[in-house]
Amino acid sequence: MNDWLAHRADVSPEGTAIIEATDGTEWTYSELDSSVEETAGKLAGLGLREGDHLGMLMETRMDGVVLVHAAMRLGCVLVPLNVRLAAPELRRQVDVTDLSALVCExxxxxxxHEIMGEVPVVSVDSSETTLADRDPAAFASADWSREDPQVFLFTSGTTGNPKAVALTMGNLYASATASAFRLGVLPDDRWHLCLSTYHMGGLAPLLRSTLYGTTVVLQRGFDAEETLPFLREYEPTGISLVPTMLRRLLDTGDLPDSLRFVLLGGAPARDDLIRECAERGVPVCPTYGMTETASQIATATPDEAASHVGTVGRPLLFTDVAVVDEDGSPVPTGEPGELVVSGPTVMAGYYGNPTATEEAFGEHGLRTGDVGYRDEGGRLRVLNRRSDRIVTGGENVHPGEVVDVLRDHPDVADVAVVGVEDEEWGERIAALVVPAPGSTVTLDSVREFCDGRLAGYKHPRLLDTVAELPRTASGTVDRDSVRERFR
Structure with a gap:
């Protein structure tokens, strides 16, 4: 098949594809298609061909929407990179993905330019290397199959090492279809997009709306004081948020009655937040998903969320979830175990990393590393992670990444990093530090040291010092003791 936008522009050219929230500019599918065709020609003039890997380093904006579709038209694998990462982190991701070019802002x-070396870099804004100034080249629209990799998205997984999740067109198509059956799709639907498009939660609405023929209201970034007025002005029927965002919106005011669903993922939601949504008539849909499954695995309806607080609902259409013990054997209903996922949304693997791919799969499918159980009604509850990952504000942080950086601090002899439960962020990053002899370590000095080495959301928010880290009998850091100290 050709790219999805080309089909949609043929079927409903006058339909509204995008509304830019800031100024109300509207794009029809025909207008978006024309812009994509022009951009694809300029990328072809840059030398990009079918099968190449195209990097994107920008926040949510209209140029990014065009680039997502232009990559698909050319047959390129899109590689969205997180703008919040520091240069060393980005460089490691670039090294993994064999980029042919990078588009920035x-x-x-x-x-x-710092991370790409000799690989071409072009900007969507005015600069010496502006994409708009490139001479276009002729190209043939790509012919896609469902097995073709369409997007590489990064996950830190359980090791902290960057792994590029290879999602195929079939994965993304199956995810969009299954989500539609769970949330529903109506002709006048509008999805308010304020999540970053380098995460699946931000990228998915752009792709899904093209299949559905519905509208995306595009906002560059989230700010409760700005987002809530936009919601009231444009009256969307759906929005994707992480719990921190929803908490801030509710603290700012009431959400509009136009909303049919508030898809809530990226981190576990507190029970009191779900109860408040039920009391205030917010149609919240707690969801459980992974980058490796193209987003949703299970999603609760608003009625389920209210009547079974703590559930993430039943698995989506064609998604199978097994709950297994340490030996990989299924456990009875109500008994906790590791969640293992299979179905058409599950990734093709980790690009260039067959070892990690093999380790990720078992007899029953993709091992999530998460512990949960299925209740008598078939609804899932996710209890905790087998790994030590920290989820803060919807972002995954592996404590090993933070430890590696802090151990280079001249005043730090040793350190342990954990997540501590936090009402606003889900978890806050806490560092328990053993100062070097004769040294004093402060939170400010540690955060300053992290600047340029780690993304801001990975910086410690809490810090304490000890003469010696608590350890278990086997000599490993006693993480429960560390957490208890901060509590």
Missing amino acids: AETESVA
């Missing part, structure tokens, strides 16, 4: 141009 003014805010990321400097770091883009």
Whole structure:
């Protein structure tokens, strides 16, 4: 098949594809298609061909929407990179993905040139290397199959090492279809998009709306004081949020009655937040998903969320979830075990990393590393992670990454990093530090040291010092003791 936008522009050219929230500019599918065709030609003039890997380093904006579809038209694998990462982190991701070119914006141009070396870099904003100034080249629209990799998205997994999740067109198509059956699709639907498009939660609405023929209201970034007025002005029927965002919106005011669903994922939601949504008439849909499954695995309806607080609902259409013990054997209903997922949304693997791919799969499918159980009604509850990953504000942080950086601090002899439960962020990053002899370590000095080495959301928010880290009998850091100290 050809790219999805080409089909949609043929079927409903006058339908509204995008509304830019800031100024109300509207794009029909025909207008979006024309812009994509022009951009694809300029990318072809840059030398990009079918099968190449195209990097994107920018926040949510209209140029990014065009780039997502232009990559699909050319047959390129899109590689969205997280603009919040520091240069060393981005460089490791670039090294993994064999990029043929990188498209950036003014805010990321400097770091883009720093991390790419001799690989071409172009900006969507005015600069010496502006994409708009490129001479277009002729190209043939790509012919896609469902097995073709369409997107590489990064996950830190349980090791902290960057792994590029290879999602195929079939994965993304199956995810969009299954989500539609769970949430429903109506002709006048509008999805308010304020999540970053380098995460699946931000990228998915752009792709799904093209299949559905519905509208995306595009906002560059989230700010409760700005987002809530936009919601009231444009009256969307759906929005994707992480719990921290929803908490801030509710603290700012009431959400509009136009909403049919608030898809809530990226981190576990507190029970009191779900109860408050039920009391205030917010149609919240707690969801459980992974990058490796193209987003949703299970999603609760608003009625389920209210009547079975704590559930993430039943698995989506064609998604099978097994709950297994340490030996990989299924456990009875109500008994906790590791959640293992199979079905058409599950990734093709980790690009260039067959060892990690093999380790990720078992007899019953993809091992999530998460512990949960299925109740008598078939609904899932996710209890905790087998790994030590920290989820703060919807972002995954592996404590090993933070430990590696802090151990390079001249005043730090040793350190343990854990997540501590937090009402606003889900978890806060806490560092328990053993100072070097004769040294004093402060939170400010540690955070300053992390600047340029780690993304801001990975910086410790809490810090304490000890003469010696608590350890278990086997000599490993006693993480429960560390957490208890911060509590």
